[in-house]
Amino acid sequence: MSLTNQSTGAFALDHELKIERTSADRVIAIGGNPNVGKSTIFNSLTGLNQHTGNWPGKTVVNARGSYQYKGKNFILVDIPGTYSLMANSQEEEVARDFICFGDPDVTVIVLDATCLERNLNLVLQTLEITDRVVVCVNLLDEARRKKINVNLKALAKSLHVPVIGTSAVSEQGLDNLMEELYTYAPSEEKLAITYPQPIEEAIASITPQLEGLLDEKINARWTAIKLLDGNVSLLDSIQKYLGFDLRANEELMHEVRKANAVLMLQHIGQDQFRELLVTSLVEKSEQIAANCVMTQNHQSDSRDRKIDKILTSKATGIPIMILLLCLVFWITISGANVPSELLSGLLFSFEEPLKNFLAFMHFPLWAQSLFAEGMYRTLAWVVSVMLPPMAIFFPLFSLLEDLGYLPRVAFNLDHAFKKAGACGKQALTMWVGFFRISCKKSLQYSSTWHIM
Numbered sequence: 001m002s003l004t005n006q007s008t009g010a011f012a013l014d015h016e017l018k019i020e021r022t023s024a025d026r027v028i029a030i031g032g033n034p035n036v037g038k039s040t041i042f043n044s045l046t047g048l049n050q051h052t053g054n055w056p057g058k059t060v061v062n063a064r065g066s067y068q069y070k071g072k073n074f075i076l077v078d079i080p081g082t083y084s085l086m087a088n089s090q091e092e093e094v095a096r097d098f099i100c101f102g103d104p105d106v107t108v109i110v111l112d113a114t115c116l117e118r119n120l121n122l123v124l125q126t127l128e129i130t131d132r133v134v135v136c137v138n139l140l141d142e143a144r145r146k147k148i149n150v151n152l153k154a155l156a157k158s159l160h161v162p163v164i165g166t167s168a169v170s171e172q173g174l175d176n177l178m179e180e181l182y183t184y185a186p187s188e189e190k191l192a193i194t195y196p197q198p199i200e201e202a203i204a205s206i207t208p209q210l211e212g213l214l215d216e217k218i219n220a221r222w223t224a225i226k227l228l229d230g231n232v233s234l235l236d237s238i239q240k241y242l243g244f245d246l247r248a249n250e251e252l253m254h255e256v257r258k259a260n261a262v263l264m265l266q267h268i269g270q271d272q273f274r275e276l277l278v279t280s281l282v283e284k285s286e287q288i289a290a291n292c293v294m295t296q297n298h299q300s301d302s303r304d305r306k307i308d309k310i311l312t313s314k315a316t317g318i319p320i321m322i323l324l325l326c327l328v329f330w331i332t333i334s335g336a337n338v339p340s341e342l343l344s345g346l347l348f349s350f351e352e353p354l355k356n357f358l359a360f361m362h363f364p365l366w367a368q369s370l371f372a373e374g375m376y377r378t379l380a381w382v383v384s385v386m387l388p389p390m391a392i393f394f395p396l397f398s399l400l401e402d403l404g405y406l407p408r409v410a411f412n413l414d415h416a417f418k419k420a421g422a423c424g425k426q427a428l429t430m431w432v433g434f435f436r437i438s439c440k441k442s443l444q445y446s447s448t449w450h451i452m
């Protein structure tokens with residue numbers, strides 16, 4: 001007998017994943033690697049304004065919106081960008097939990113057409129969880145520019161799921177995506193992802209038992225892989241969202257330990273197990289990409305790789321990053337001096353007339369002082385000191401973002417940040433934070449200077 005929410009008396013779905021919907025509504029999850037245009041697609045379809053930008057990890061929680069198409073209501077959920085669903089980070093857990101337990105009718109996986117092979121890894125991982133998948137190959141304009149040709153029909157044939165090509169930034173192909181989501185029906189044929197023999201045997205030894213326990217609430221084969229992999233966070237999520245704890249089932253745990261022991265006899269410990277899984281997925285991605293992607297311009301590809309190497313290598317990556325950071329701050333601070341002085345000259349020139357006006361209106365002395373020397377002077381300081389550097393720093397930051405340099409900064413610093421229990425992406429918020437502190441300090445300095 002399977003464990004059900006009723007049998008355990010547990011709460012069904014946590015409010016985080018619960019979607020207010022009618023039976024006629026379709027819930028669509030939008031997943032994919034970071035920075036592939038998920039939020040751009042989400043915004044175009046829903047008319048909402050989810051933050052988009054050219055650095056990884058902007059979306060870290062599920063954002064929701066809806067749109068109507070041919071009289072049907074579609075609820076879109078923009079899930080965080082992830083490279084895998086192995087739950088190595090909070091974003092991966094959020095994404096995995098929504099695909100597993102949020103019960104979307106379709107999961108759209110958005111791929112970057114310029115690096116399809118790397119992106120396919122996530123498609124394969126998603127297909128292990130659910131077969132209700134539509135693949136959206138985005139950034140086709142960028143791919144065209146780099147002379148990369150993606151054969152969408154061949155890709156659909158290899159994956160056994162519908163594949164739609166888009167350039168979300170110019171809204172091309174989005175009509176086709178909406179039509180596909182409207183008419184979507186899962187394909188009869190499924191893509192088979194297989195692992196080396198010992199792993200397949202281990203999976204087969206516990207899957208039947210899991211099928212009985214999970215009652216088709218989540219994919220039993222995939223859960224078996226995660227159990228063998230010792231993935232505690234999935235077990236926690238099963239307990240949280242389905243209301244039962246697989247760890248409490250002694251019989252199942254005994255089988256998992258037995259299967260792991262057999263693997264161990266074949267020298268497949270936890271690390272090797274994970275490595276074999278990843279290798280199989282990478283090989284499958286390579287194989288599919290080789291059939292569907294044609295690169296005509298090897299020259300531009302190799303130029304990009306050379307620049308990438310310089311920007312991210314240990315010897316040159318960090319010095320270039322420090323130099324660029326210093327340059328941005330230097331341009332910001334020195335460039336802001338002149339407009340700051342002009343602005344403060346202009347704004348402070350109004351202080352005296354304001355005071356005279358207040359005296360003319362017979363305001364008491366304390367009120368004249370409060371409004372003119374207190375409130376107005378403070379406002380004038382803040383505006384003249386903060387506005388010019390902000391007007392220089394943020395466009396510079398956007399320029400680096402558009403050039404694609406910010407993801408490289410995140411990559412360069414990831415190793416060092418991980419040692420402090422953080423990740424490289426946080427360097428970007430630190431840059432902005434550091435800038436804000438500098439502005440605050442210069443404000444304090446300037447206010448002291450003005451008081452003197």
Ligand SMILES: Nc1nc2c(ncn2[C@@H]2O[C@H](COP(=O)(O)OP(=O)(O)OP(=O)(O)O)[C@@H](O)[C@H]2O)c(=O)[nH]1
Nearest residue numbers: 035036037038039040052053057058059081167168
């Ligand atoms: N050239 C081009 N740029 C695109 C396209 N789609 C999105 N972009 C740009 O790619 C960048 C990333 O887009 P987002 O929508 O924020 O990407 P995301 O997948 O939501 O990113 P995360 O939330 O970090 O996972 C933005 O600068 C977009 O303007 C496209 O089809 N072509």
Ligand SMILES: [Mg+2]
Nearest residue numbers: 038039058059
């Ligand atoms: Mg996003």
